[in-house]
Amino acid sequence: MQYDFNTVIERRGSGDLMHEALKPRWGRDDLQPLWVADMDFAVCPEILDALRHRLEHPILGYTVEPEDYFPAIHDWVLSHHQWDIKREWLSFIPGIVKGIGLVCNIFLKPDEKVIVMPPVYHPFFLTPRGNHREVVWNPLIRREDGYYDMDFEGLERVCDDKCRLLILCNPHNPGGICWTRETLTRLADFCYDHHLLVISDEIHCDMALFGHRHIPFASVSEKAANISITFQSPTKTFNIAGIITSHAIVPNKELRDRFFGWLKANELDEAHIFAHIATIAAFRKGEEWRREMLAYVEENIRFVENYCREHIPGIRPLRPQASFLVWLDCRELHLSHEALLDLFIDKAHLALNDGEMFGPGGEGFMRLNVGSPRDYIRQALEKLAKAVKAL
Known part of the structure; x- marks a missing residue:
């Protein structure tokens, strides 16, 4: 690939919403953010140029x-x-x-x-x-x-x-x-x-x-x-x-x-x-960057699917047909809305968008942003698997 999507870029201190809004919205800033719909990938160099x-x-x-x-x-x-x-x-x-x-x-x-x-x-x-x-x-x-x-x-x-x-x-x-x-x-x-x-x-x-x-x-x-x-x-x-x-x-x-x-x-x-x-x-x-980014996102989605199937079977990702947002069906965990939030936030230390914020029909779901380096996604899923196992 011509472009690098694997390098983890430190965003704290850049004024980014992903991190800076953690404290106001969740009351804590020690969460791994996978919520707001922008990506952790460096922008196409041709745009920056x-x-x-x-x-x-x-x-x-x-x-x-x-x-x-x-x-x-x-x-x-x-x-x-x-x-x-x-x-x-x-x-x-x-x-x-x-x-x-x-x-x-x-x-x-x-x-x-x-x-x-x-x-x-x-x-x-x-x-x-x-x-x-x-x-x-x-x-x-x-x-x-x-x-x-x-x-x-x-x-x-x-x-x-x-x-x-x-x-x-x-x-x-x-x-x-x-x-x-x-x-x-x-x-x-x-x-x-x-x-x-x-x-x-x-x-x-x-x-x-x-x-x-x-x-x-x-x-x-x-x-x-x-x-x-x-x-x-x-x-x-x-x-x-x-x-x-x-x-x-x-x-x-x-x-x-x-x-x-x-x-x-x-x-x-x-x-x-x-x-x-x-x-x-x-x-x-930007076309070549776009194609490579989408190929990388597809692999991230496959990684999430395989990881959940093997380690968190109670959570079923819906494979998106577009974008880098994965709709996680958590209903088989049989948790209330409050308990589901507690699992992700207080136990796994992850910040995702919860399904109820999207209106009727979102109950029991969480929205996961996979527009990040794969190691970053792996780290989040490992924390989530550990939290679910401890239920």
Whole structure:
């Protein structure tokens, strides 16, 4: 491999959320963190080189959008997802969760509702609630194999005249699912018929694993394109979350004029000085790094599966079809929520995201970040195995 994913990099002292938030969130800082969804891998050198090159100039003044910004995104999306986006469809946005909040305020009246499908990334319901919009649950259906299906009968039951927005996680976090074309098409038909706007959060779209493929929601049908706002970003894939750079893709002109017009009026479509640079470098020069990183993550996932099978049979990892987050099914341990937290935090000294924070259906699960050197993952699993054995 050209790039090194085995070296453990000390992150303490860098101001990283992974470590610095341990004390405020868990009340202790002696935990091994495997929670927040960024990776412990050094960023692709070509991205760092592009940033260093810009810093060689001593003035950091106002900047314009580089000529290659849209072409770099267009070419990447077309080559990786076979979606031919148009220039007028795209705008910079200052983060995907921020984008969810903006859509809630721009498109929803105060008494209108948002549908989410838990267990799912928690800002999908925390952000609408924080903006005083009611959240309607439509939980996913867990199959016997551990994966999830959308509950379309449930959608019919919960969707009333006040429901105006559905937030889709595509690929799904924490379940790691690459939704099929058939599922996305059926969802588009339902939302079109029920006058629902769809946000498709596709931040994990460039991290499909084990031969799976991401399908952009808006690409599956004309109906999907006409009712959707797609959010994408290079930050998750290329481990540059600290560089806020995301973009919205909106094929429908009416939606686009309303959304992009609001962004422009408030200058939220203007990126900071490093956003465009990092995006272009990632999409133009980061492909080999991405491929090697995904291959390494796949081996980490296999390692977790094998280790749990041999040493912690009471915990069953759900193999993700995308991303570096593994949904751990801990229900066979037969522990209460409090006891499960005690096992991971106080006995194993590990900091993971617990399943309940992802909403209904997350009970008895933990989300494990495996975007780290394998020795680091091994160390965590050894501590967890020892704690489980002592139960």
